[in-house]
Amino acid sequence: MKQLALGVLQYVQDYDEKYPMRSYNFNGAMDETHSWRTEIQPYLKSAAIFQCPSNPTNGWTCPDGMPRSYGANGHDAYATIMRSQGGTAIAAVQSPASCILICESNSSWSEMNLDGCWDWFDHNNAMEPCALFAGHSGMSNFAFADGHVKAMKPVATVSLAPPLNMWATNGPNVLPFGGDGSNAYNQMLQITNYYNR
Numbered sequence: 001m002k003q004l005a006l007g008v009l010q011y012v013q014d015y016d017e018k019y020p021m022r023s024y025n026f027n028g029a030m031d032e033t034h035s036w037r038t039e040i041q042p043y044l045k046s047a048a049i050f051q052c053p054s055n056p057t058n059g060w061t062c063p064d065g066m067p068r069s070y071g072a073n074g075h076d077a078y079a080t081i082m083r084s085q086g087g088t089a090i091a092a093v094q095s096p097a098s099c100i101l102i103c104e105s106n107s108s109w110s111e112m113n114l115d116g117c118w119d120w121f122d123h124n125n126a127m128e129p130c131a132l133f134a135g136h137s138g139m140s141n142f143a144f145a146d147g148h149v150k151a152m153k154p155v156a157t158v159s160l161a162p163p164l165n166m167w168a169t170n171g172p173n174v175l176p177f178g179g180d181g182s183n184a185y186n187q188m189l190q191i192t193n194y195y196n197r
Contacts, residue, residue, distance in 0.1 A: 018087030022074030074111030
């Protein structure tokens with residue numbers, strides 16, 4: 001994940017200090033075959049880097065042709081780093097050391113939506129119980145906008161009191177996304193509980 005984060009930061013330096021888009025819009029339609037992963041690939045020189053050896057879904061590919069294991073912090077309805085509606089400027093991230101850039105994923109989508117990271121999948125399916133992967137003894141690895149990587153329980157990335165939202169570019173002291181924040185918090189709590197059972 002550190003290498004992925006450094007690849008994104010190299011991209012940012014070359015492209016007017018803007019993060020790559022999570023996926024690209026061609027002729028008014030989202031195109032998951034062209035994503036942040038394909039944008040940073042020239043800086044990494046290896047597709048295998050997108051494959052977490054601990055993730056049971058790592059043998060599957062994403063629509064962009066890369067192995068499945070990582071997703072961008074991207075949601076077009078909220079203040080996230082990698083949106084599909086233009087690259088977010090590095091200056092827009094108020095607290096880079098506490099804003100998630102990339103997370104571990106079971107999903108083939110280019111992004112991880114905080115308000116759907118539990119609901120996207122069949123919770124009876126041991127292979128992909130939820131979109132966010134926390135299979136390292138109940139922990140998940142998160143790369144942050146400043147380039148550092150930290151292992152955390154998913155529920156540690158959001159809180160309702162005091163407000164904490166490591167997914168927001170205007171955070172961390174803002175409520176988790178969606179209404180009063182309880183949906184996003186509950187999504188992460190369910191993931192944490194699932195992997196800790």
